[in-house]
Amino acid sequence: xxxxxxxxPMPGRAEPTRLALTLGGVSFEDxxxxxxxxxxxxxxxxxxxxxxxxxxxxxxxxxYAQLRYASKISKFEGRPLYPTDPLLALExxxxxxxxxxxxxxxxxxxxxxDTAERDALRAKSVAExxxxxxxxxxxxxxxxxxxxxxxxGDYLTMADVIAFCFIQPLRAGxxxxxxxxxxxxxxxxxxxxxxxxxxxxxxxxxxxxxxTPVYKIYQ
Amino acid sequence: xxxxxxxxPVPGRAEPIRLALTLGGVEFKDxxxxxxxxxxxxxxxxxxxxxxxxxxxxxxxxxxxxxxxxxxxxxxxxxxxxYPECPELALExxxxxxxxxxLFPSLGASFKITDxxxxxxxxxKLVSEGGDIHKWLSxxxxxxxxxxxxxxxGDYITIADIxxxxxxxxLKSGxxxxxxxxxxxxxxxxxxxxxKLS
Numbered sequence: 001x002x003x004x005x006x007x008x009p010m011p012g013r014a015e016p017t018r019l020a021l022t023l024g025g026v027s028f029e030d031x032x033x034x035x036x037x038x039x040x041x042x043x044x045x046x047x048x049x050x051x052x053x054x055x056x057x058x059x060x061x062x063x064y065a066q067l068r069y070a071s072k073i074s075k076f077e078g079r080p081l082y083p084t085d086p087l088l089a090l091e092x093x094x095x096x097x098x099x100x101x102x103x104x105x106x107x108x109x110x111x112x113x114d115t116a117e118r119d120a121l122r123a124k125s126v127a128e129x130x131x132x133x134x135x136x137x138x139x140x141x142x143x144x145x146x147x148x149x150x151x152x153g154d155y156l157t158m159a160d161v162i163a164f165c166f167i168q169p170l171r172a173g174x175x176x177x178x179x180x181x182x183x184x185x186x187x188x189x190x191x192x193x194x195x196x197x198x199x200x201x202x203x204x205x206x207x208x209x210x211x212t213p214v215y216k217i218y219q
Numbered sequence: 220x221x222x223x224x225x226x227x228p229v230p231g232r233a234e235p236i237r238l239a240l241t242l243g244g245v246e247f248k249d250x251x252x253x254x255x256x257x258x259x260x261x262x263x264x265x266x267x268x269x270x271x272x273x274x275x276x277x278x279x280x281x282x283x284x285x286x287x288x289x290x291x292x293x294x295x296x297x298x299x300x301x302y303p304e305c306p307e308l309a310l311e312x313x314x315x316x317x318x319x320x321x322l323f324p325s326l327g328a329s330f331k332i333t334d335x336x337x338x339x340x341x342x343x344k345l346v347s348e349g350g351d352i353h354k355w356l357s358x359x360x361x362x363x364x365x366x367x368x369x370x371x372x373g374d375y376i377t378i379a380d381i382x383x384x385x386x387x388x389x390l391k392s393g394x395x396x397x398x399x400x401x402x403x404x405x406x407x408x409x410x411x412x413x414x415k416l417s
Contacts, residue, residue, distance in 0.1 A: 001307075047321075047354055047355065047358050055307060058307075060310055060311070060314050061314060061317075061318075062313065062314045062318070064313070064317065065310055065313035065316075066310070068309075068310070068313055069307070069309070069310040069313070072306040072309070073306055086289055086292040086293060087220075087275065087276070087278075087289070089288075089289070089292070090273075090275075090280055090285055090286070090288070090289040091278070091280065093282065093285030093288055093289070094280050094281060094282045094285040096285070097284060097285050098282065101267075134267050135267060
């Protein structure tokens with residue numbers, strides 16, 4: 001069945017799905033839209049938002065649902081990125097949902113009109129004592145406890161893909177108020193990043209001139 | 220493996236999990252803690268995790284949707300697991316559940332409003348035409364209306380139906396100040412779905 005991801009030309013909410021399919025050697029079309037093109041398409045698919053996943057004739061929204069599907073059909077070293085064992089899958093799903101909690105303060109900040117207030121809120125959330133910091137610490141600890149180095153279990157799963165794709169952009173300097181040093185204190189998160197970045201398929205995928213400056217964080 | 224689900228003594232985010240396991244005839248301990256008990260005991264141990272929590276084997280797992288998906292996998296109704304094994308059907312179920320959850324952010328925001336009158340006006344607006352919740356309820360109503368089987372996804376009951384039943388119905392129960400008990404009246408298909416599941 002043909003697969004197409006439709007999103008903006010940035011990592012954002014589509015990157016984990018793109019990377020999962022790439023790791024699994026599953027071919028897919030990676031369609032990029034400008035804001036204007038999305039503006040025209042929007043009413044057709046409303047209230048669905050980008051990214052959209054086309055699977056055969058059907059179109060799906062909801063990035064985590066898309067990623068889970070991509071992880072089921074993508075095998076790395078013989079194993080699907082989404083475990084078939086329900087309990088292991090539960091741990092992977094829990095990890096994915098923790099990422100939503102981690103980003104909640106930042107996601108909420110986009111609605112704020114007072115930019116000074118917004119930037120101060122963001123800075124506070126990534127500093128010690130802040131809500132984002134709390135979850136980063138928890139994940140850093142979990143990664144530190146892992147014997148295999150993987151986020152869940154003993155081999156690469158959707159959880160590792162999510163951690164790699166979603167956490168790194170925090171330090172890209174794209175979010176006003178969030179300093180590029182915000183991940184410096186988290187040694188295990190950075191070690192995990194390096195481990196994933198050095199997987200040959202991942203390295204090849206991000207090699208060369210970064211598509212946009214933010215993609216440097218994955219190299 | 221023994222299952223122990225821990226939550227407050229309300230439906231809230233645990234009800235779909237309780238219902239899924241019950242439909243599947245899966246035994247579980249349905250432990251309910253008061254806010255005080257939660258604060259005094261578990262909270263510090265599992266922080267930053269929140270309830271509902273599932274104790275399974277030697278693990279403690281949080282995140283209500285992850286738990287619901289797990290419950291769907293281990294619970295069978297009329298021979299079929301409540302979470303489909305077919306990846307494409309599961310994708311549709313996951314997407315539907317995530318649509319239902321789009322209702323939460325604006326509801327969550329309403330709890331933070333301290334002025335009672337302002338809070339009630341905010342909520343009333345959410346469920347009137349043009350409001351965020353109204354938009355998603357309309358969409359869900361349309362999806363159910365298109366279903367030949369009457370089930371949210373596919374031809375048999377899944378966690379998508381359970382999420383809809385458990386998360387949407389409480390909106391009209393009157394427990395949320397300012398949320399009119401008539402808020403679901405315009406949605407024929409959602410009402411029909413509720414009757415079907417009841």
